[in-house]
Amino acid sequence: MIQRLGAGTLLFEHMPRVAGFASVAGKKEAEGPLGERFDKIIYDSHAGLDTYEAAESALQHTAAGLAMERAGVSAAEIGAVFAGDLLNQCVGSAFGLKEYHIPYLGQYGACATMAQTLLTGAVFTESGAADNVLCVTSSHFCAAERQYRFPLEYGAVRTPTAQWTVTAAGSCVLGHSGNIAVRAATAGKINDYAVTDANNMGAAMAPAAAETILRFLTDTHTAAAQYDAIFTGDLGAVGSALLVDLLEKEGVDIRARHNDCGLLIYDRDRQDVHAGGSGCGCSASVLCSVILPALQSGRLRNVLFIATGALLSATTVGQGKSIPSVAHLVQLARTET
Amino acid sequence: MIQRLGAGTLLFEHMPRVAGFASVAGKKEAEGPLGERFDKIIYDSHAGLDTYEAAESALQHTAAGLAMERAGVSAAEIGAVFAGDLLNQCVGSAFGLKEYHIPYLGQYGACATMAQTLLTGAVFTESGAADNVLCVTSSHFCAAERQYRFPLEYGAVRTPTAQWTVTAAGSCVLGHSGNIAVRAATAGKINDYAVTDANNMGAAMAPAAAETILRFLTDTHTAAAQYDAIFTGDLGAVGSALLVDLLEKEGVDIRARHNDCGLLIYDRDRQDVHAGGSGCGCSASVLCSVILPALQSGRLRNVLFIATGALLSATTVGQGKSIPSVAHLVQLARTET
Numbered sequence: 001m002i003q004r005l006g007a008g009t010l011l012f013e014h015m016p017r018v019a020g021f022a023s024v025a026g027k028k029e030a031e032g033p034l035g036e037r038f039d040k041i042i043y044d045s046h047a048g049l050d051t052y053e054a055a056e057s058a059l060q061h062t063a064a065g066l067a068m069e070r071a072g073v074s075a076a077e078i079g080a081v082f083a084g085d086l087l088n089q090c091v092g093s094a095f096g097l098k099e100y101h102i103p104y105l106g107q108y109g110a111c112a113t114m115a116q117t118l119l120t121g122a123v124f125t126e127s128g129a130a131d132n133v134l135c136v137t138s139s140h141f142c143a144a145e146r147q148y149r150f151p152l153e154y155g156a157v158r159t160p161t162a163q164w165t166v167t168a169a170g171s172c173v174l175g176h177s178g179n180i181a182v183r184a185a186t187a188g189k190i191n192d193y194a195v196t197d198a199n200n201m202g203a204a205m206a207p208a209a210a211e212t213i214l215r216f217l218t219d220t221h222t223a224a225a226q227y228d229a230i231f232t233g234d235l236g237a238v239g240s241a242l243l244v245d246l247l248e249k250e251g252v253d254i255r256a257r258h259n260d261c262g263l264l265i266y267d268r269d270r271q272d273v274h275a276g277g278s279g280c281g282c283s284a285s286v287l288c289s290v291i292l293p294a295l296q297s298g299r300l301r302n303v304l305f306i307a308t309g310a311l312l313s314a315t316t317v318g319q320g321k322s323i324p325s326v327a328h329l330v331q332l333a334r335t336e337t
Numbered sequence: 338m339i340q341r342l343g344a345g346t347l348l349f350e351h352m353p354r355v356a357g358f359a360s361v362a363g364k365k366e367a368e369g370p371l372g373e374r375f376d377k378i379i380y381d382s383h384a385g386l387d388t389y390e391a392a393e394s395a396l397q398h399t400a401a402g403l404a405m406e407r408a409g410v411s412a413a414e415i416g417a418v419f420a421g422d423l424l425n426q427c428v429g430s431a432f433g434l435k436e437y438h439i440p441y442l443g444q445y446g447a448c449a450t451m452a453q454t455l456l457t458g459a460v461f462t463e464s465g466a467a468d469n470v471l472c473v474t475s476s477h478f479c480a481a482e483r484q485y486r487f488p489l490e491y492g493a494v495r496t497p498t499a500q501w502t503v504t505a506a507g508s509c510v511l512g513h514s515g516n517i518a519v520r521a522a523t524a525g526k527i528n529d530y531a532v533t534d535a536n537n538m539g540a541a542m543a544p545a546a547a548e549t550i551l552r553f554l555t556d557t558h559t560a561a562a563q564y565d566a567i568f569t570g571d572l573g574a575v576g577s578a579l580l581v582d583l584l585e586k587e588g589v590d591i592r593a594r595h596n597d598c599g600l601l602i603y604d605r606d607r608q609d610v611h612a613g614g615s616g617c618g619c620s621a622s623v624l625c626s627v628i629l630p631a632l633q634s635g636r637l638r639n640v641l642f643i644a645t646g647a648l649l650s651a652t653t654v655g656q657g658k659s660i661p662s663v664a665h666l667v668q669l670a671r672t673e674t
Contacts, residue, residue, distance in 0.1 A: 127464030
């Protein structure tokens with residue numbers, strides 16, 4: 001049973017479980033502070049294949065396969081896969097997942113996609129539309145940079161507010177076993193504060209994150225202090241500071257428990273990533289290498305995961321359009337039963 | 338309650354209703370055989386705006402607004418919007434819908450997106466995750482042609498198997514009122530038969546449609562003859578002939594009741610569209626101008642709607658990759674209660 005609270009937060013009564021999860025990352029991510037935590041590292045940016053796009057598909061394929069293995073389910077036992085990525089027409093997902101032959105429902109929420117797949121997957125699992133679902137997203141620095149900005153060979157100088165697209169994928173199987181539950185979720189609305197700088201996506205996305213977090217707290221009648229940790233997807237340094245300020249103005253203090261996946265994945269002093277990491281694979285890989293293991297072990301028991309997405313394309317940026325943003329929230333909780 | 342049949346077909350016990358629907362189309366579509374049936378025609382390919390992409394957003398915005406008006410619900414009463422389009426990063430949807438401020442779950446299934454939004458929306462409505470949801474997709478010839486093939490000014494010659502991207506949008510509100518029900522749905526799997534010709538997408542998509550239709554008929558223990566009509570999305574002339582053949586080989590004869598939205602929307606003798614129409618807006622606008630009105634009036638009572646999508650990008654085509662395809666099926670039925 002799904003209960004609707006206030007302005008649209010969904011409460012899952014049976015609480016779909018994260019039955020298995022896995023993360024796969026690239027070389028730069030392996031050299032960062034989470035290097036030891038990823039399940040698999042692919043050091044070659046081509047993953048032994050002929051294109052960066054094929055390499056991104058390999059990240060998804062590997063993460064999805066590992067997650068199913070850990071959940072102890074085969075592809076034939078998965079009712080639907082919810083997947084997405086940043087490549088035009090989400091080809092990272094289509095090519096990465098086609099061999100599994102699972103009913104495929106492609107999702108697009110830019111870098112908010114991982115939370116979107118969990119929210120939608122939880123509705124399918126809780127409602128009985130599927131016994132198990134697979135959630136997976138990815139991003140790849142080389143493929144994204146060429147598509148959104150400049151070919152790497154051009155050697156463009158990056159601005160201080162720019163973020164570094166993470167080369168990684170994360171995948172979860174939602175089902176009925178395991179001690180991590182999806183307890184609640186809030187789907188984000190599109191926010192557009194007329195930011196037009198594609199090199200400052202943190203600023204564009206922070207208001208969307210603030211709006212979704214406030215709506216969730218209001219709907220559930222809870223305070224930020226009741227959660228062990230609040231992880232945003234990839235606001236980076238600029239967006240994170242902005243989010244803390246925006247929420248403070250609304251009387252919500254998240255400072256002591258806020259972390260951003262885009263800040264956790266790299267060592268900004270040592271690695272040349274400017275404002276931090278970004279990309280669908282950023283929040284997905286940090287979720288599956290840091291957040292879910294902490295819930296599994298009991299180190300964290302009640303967590304908010306808010307992935308944030310900038311709904312731009314190179315076309316709209318070139319046309320001088322604004323960057324609408326969205327943020328989806330999922331509450332993850334450790335459960336004994 | 339959602340019941341799962343056989344290999345994954347979903348049966349909706351309370352049957353979400355199509356509470357309102359609308360179609361908006363462009364000039365060429367207005368000049369075709371369905372011209373009189375569209376709710377609104379936008380004759381200017383720029384829709385009075387500065388870019389084709391903005392014009393596509395205007396199609397979605399208008400169709401969504403009309404559908405809500407007809408359902409008698411405001412944007413604030415919609416629990417979630419499921420939307421998608423063909424533009425890179427689905428910007429047609431993001432920009433078209435942002436002003437409604439509805440929780441936004443972007444979908445990507447290429448030209449299969451309309452059926453995907455109905456399937457997912459039906460799961461949300463049936464499960465209580467939302468009271469009403471909005472489903473909307475669009476495509477725009479000028480925006481798609483430039484993005485996937487050549488700038489229009491180049492005047493490229495089209496091959497006989499090529500299809501013409503429809504300039505249109507269609508939108509449905511799913512809720513609890515009205516006499517058209519979403520009775521069942523089957524999510525498609527990705528099929529890849531190694532077709533690499535981006536000018537022959539009908540051939541790439543036909544096997545996906547055949548696989549989904551066969552799975553639905555097997556799961557529901559029904560025969561094609563039990564349905565008043567079977568509408569595919571945009572297989573066009575080439576793909577439609579192939580689908581009929583593929584199903585015939587499996588002992589399923591759909592010849593007498595099959596129609597393709599890509600063949601219905603244009604007069605191929607009079608309009609220079611080669612193998613027929615395509616694009617997310619093709620099946621969406623034919624659904625909302627032909628199929629749903631026929632169900633509403635009782636002329637049709639039990640219909641299968643199978644939208645088909647080619648999961649390619651200009652990048653993967655340029656890299657010589659195949660065209661994976663997907664087809665999602667929704668069963669729509671007239672109901673007296």
